[in-house]
Amino acid sequence: MSDDLKPGEDVFPQPAQLDAEGRAAQKRRNMWLGLALLGFVVLVGLTTVVRLSGSDTRKAEFYYNMKSTSAPDEAPALPPGMAPDQAAPPPNLSEQPVVEEDVIIEEKAPEQ
């Protein structure tokens, strides 16, 4: 290693020295790259907006819409010969689920 060189100067290549024309070309290239990147972002944004505006979030059942309050589009088809009132739940049944009291069953140890 020559004494004039600083540490690392002989290992790492020096950046290319561009002349004025080279710098101008590099600047133009960077500008086009920037515009292309911006165009890509705009296109992705547009497609996202168009797709979301055309979609039905209720049907999509987004995860934050866990408890859907809307009625289903179509009632399920009844079996042949069954009237709608027959398909309804019996009036003595509550819509609230019945919570049964816990029953503790003690297991007896087997007799010896």
Add this chain to the structure above:
Amino acid sequence: MTDAPATPQKRYGTAGDYVQLLKPRIMMLVVFTAVAGLVAATGVTGLTMNPLMAAIAVLAVALGSGAAGAINMWYDSDIDLIMTRTSTRPIPSGAVPREEAIAMGLIMSGVSVLLMWLASNWLAAALLAFSIFYYGVIYTMWLKRSTPQNIVIGGGAGAFPPVIGWAAVTGNVPLDAWILFAITFFWTPPHFWALSLLAHSEYEKAGVPMLPVTHGAKATRLQMLLYTIVLAGVSMTPLLTGLGGWIYAVVAGTLNLVFLYHAVRVWRSHAGDAGAPGTDQKMARSMFLFSILYLFLVFAAVIVEHAAGLHFPLKGL
């Protein structure tokens, strides 16, 4: 064997050089046939596509075509330097470094497929990805330098755009879409071989096994005639499925007659032979130029019929 390529002179690339890297003339034809597929799918199925999404899908096809072109120029830069016709391309002329060309090609491939998927559906995106792979890898890296059937099989890559356009609208690819594929597929050999008859010495110098180099000009002229006959038949099948109507029948029928006339004329000539007269060479050149007009007008007829509400199917077929 190939001659040792000369070292390209270093110069700074302009925006025009980067545009040339995308093969803009091929891109125009690709975009046009993709639009034809898109419009025909709308006309035949009645399904519509959001106009903005359709425009982005077409842009994705254009970007995909450009990406494939950049990959092709990156890989072929060694033989492009040897052939006079291609020696002024951006890489052999020293305007664009090879590594920039491949980086551009790969990034544009990803962007085009992603945009297509966002704007339409996964099938159209997958077809676009496959067509880029077909042109960039199967044709450019494998077929082009290994078999005289290179442009026959490789023609499949250029035939995909109408199928992609159709899939972007409907999400599937029925028979009509594959008919548009077949028209471009069978059009490619007579189109490309007409050019290679004129430039076979260049291909020979570069070591590319084009049909006139490996089998001679006479065999090539016969193959051109045979493929033109097949193309004439295939291009009339839209009348059977209802894809083409009266306007298409008149346009395609007339174009087929003229194309067959060119093919017979070239077949009977000595175009491509050593010492062939200039008039014979002109016949091959005029067939090459007419083939471009042929594909443009056939697909234009499809677009006009389905976009302008002028589709009147032939009854009884």
